[in-house]
Amino acid sequence: MSAQLSLRVPHDVAGLVARLHEAGHEAFVVGGCVRDALRGVEPGDWDIATSAKPEAIQTLFRRSLYTNRFGTVVVQTGDREVEVTTYRVESDYADHRRPATVAFTESLEADLSRRDFTMNAMAWRPSADGGELVDPFGGRADLERRVLRAVGDPGERFAEDALRMLRAVRFATTFGLEIDPPTARAIGAHAGLAAKLSGERIQQELRKILAVPTPSTGFRMLADLGLLRVICPELEDCKQVPQEKALALDVFEHSLITLDNTPKDDLVLRLAGLLHDVGKPDTFDGGHFFHHDVVGAAKARNILRRWKFSKDEVAQVSHLIRHHMFWYESEWTGAAVRRFIRKVGLESVDALFALRRADNAGSNRFASAGRMVSLEELWQRVEEEVHSASAFSMSDLAISGHDVMNVLGVPQGPGVGRVMKELFERVLDDPDLNEREQLLALGRDIAARG
Numbered sequence: 001m002s003a004q005l006s007l008r009v010p011h012d013v014a015g016l017v018a019r020l021h022e023a024g025h026e027a028f029v030v031g032g033c034v035r036d037a038l039r040g041v042e043p044g045d046w047d048i049a050t051s052a053k054p055e056a057i058q059t060l061f062r063r064s065l066y067t068n069r070f071g072t073v074v075v076q077t078g079d080r081e082v083e084v085t086t087y088r089v090e091s092d093y094a095d096h097r098r099p100a101t102v103a104f105t106e107s108l109e110a111d112l113s114r115r116d117f118t119m120n121a122m123a124w125r126p127s128a129d130g131g132e133l134v135d136p137f138g139g140r141a142d143l144e145r146r147v148l149r150a151v152g153d154p155g156e157r158f159a160e161d162a163l164r165m166l167r168a169v170r171f172a173t174t175f176g177l178e179i180d181p182p183t184a185r186a187i188g189a190h191a192g193l194a195a196k197l198s199g200e201r202i203q204q205e206l207r208k209i210l211a212v213p214t215p216s217t218g219f220r221m222l223a224d225l226g227l228l229r230v231i232c233p234e235l236e237d238c239k240q241v242p243q244e245k246a247l248a249l250d251v252f253e254h255s256l257i258t259l260d261n262t263p264k265d266d267l268v269l270r271l272a273g274l275l276h277d278v279g280k281p282d283t284f285d286g287g288h289f290f291h292h293d294v295v296g297a298a299k300a301r302n303i304l305r306r307w308k309f310s311k312d313e314v315a316q317v318s319h320l321i322r323h324h325m326f327w328y329e330s331e332w333t334g335a336a337v338r339r340f341i342r343k344v345g346l347e348s349v350d351a352l353f354a355l356r357r358a359d360n361a362g363s364n365r366f367a368s369a370g371r372m373v374s375l376e377e378l379w380q381r382v383e384e385e386v387h388s389a390s391a392f393s394m395s396d397l398a399i400s401g402h403d404v405m406n407v408l409g410v411p412q413g414p415g416v417g418r419v420m421k422e423l424f425e426r427v428l429d430d431p432d433l434n435e436r437e438q439l440l441a442l443g444r445d446i447a448a449r450g
């Protein structure tokens, strides 16, 4: 209990707690929202734990829905939904995943003791008399000294649910916490259990780690705790491969620096930065990494599919990795620049340059200085081409396949595509040709040639 402490709970949420009290039940806001309120951060959602059973909760709140067997009633209040959950304990973690059964309990402390970390195992009772913090495991002190600590025996807790190990790294990364040594050791001892986690649950934690300003912290932690070799052996293997002879830097470290240099709100670029060189271990011949872009794109696709990222995210990341090794010389003609844009796709150009800038920032300073100059020179030339409104795909042509059929009289079939393709090549060489009458005249010649 704390006299001075006061947590700000929204009026409607405090109202639900009061309602449960008036009906003779215990009720507290609990878990992540108490933690966030103590940190001075507005919680994303508010959860309530209560001694009331689901039927009693439903009777009290008309706008409520009991959807599962875990004791959680979703109550509608104001414009939010609050999860009101009966005190419960969990058992039978048969597969190191979710509990097979839950049992209700009369004890708030029993409910708090099933939660993962001390900072997540606190409850707060808002009331007019100032409120009350229930903190049986010292979560508040841990938060203040910035330590993440498991509730109870860390090894048992990780054996119950392997996801907690990834949550530990996620919380340590996003909040800037130290993992308490016994908790960290227990992760090391149980890391292998993460092999059973579903891709979706892994993805959820990785997305949060990737959204911090310096996500390398999280991935270094995953590696140091032994989790990376379980969830992503492809990245772990990068530790064995030298990045540049002149530098004591391995491909894993290079990947992390590249990752940190991608924009924090761009998940696709972050994943591309992290994975852009995963093709290197398999292609290293002692000096070069031939085709590591092709091999890496395929590996990244497998990794991201395993983690159940969306089709679109997988495609974009692997496309960027496939093309990240582009090169350039000042002698390139305008047509060569336009061909480059066509090859990587106009819609990918910005991201590809962002990836390459991050990649250079993660490379040998002296070597990359020269690379940067020519990279920015190519960027300038790409911008010029884009602004002069050149055609970079067939759909940018001033005539369509319909014109080829209807105006030029080419019968439907492969002949139409052949004419369009040749017109497109001609326009890439000379953008001035991209004008309806000229293209129709050219097309007539091409069709006549057969």
Ligand code: ATP
Residues within 6 Å of the ligand: 031, 032, 033, 044, 114, 115, 116, 117, 120, 121, 161, 163, 164
């Ligand atoms: P976030 O900020 O991501 O919402 P959170 O801690 O609130 O973090 P939730 O998934 O919303 O995470 O869970 C709410 C609470 O439920 C947690 O604070 C914790 O007390 C408990 N909890 C969630 N997942 C687990 C787990 N895997 N094992 C034990 N307790 C858990």
Ligand code: MG
Residues within 6 Å of the ligand: 032, 033, 044, 045
């Ligand atoms: Mg939450």
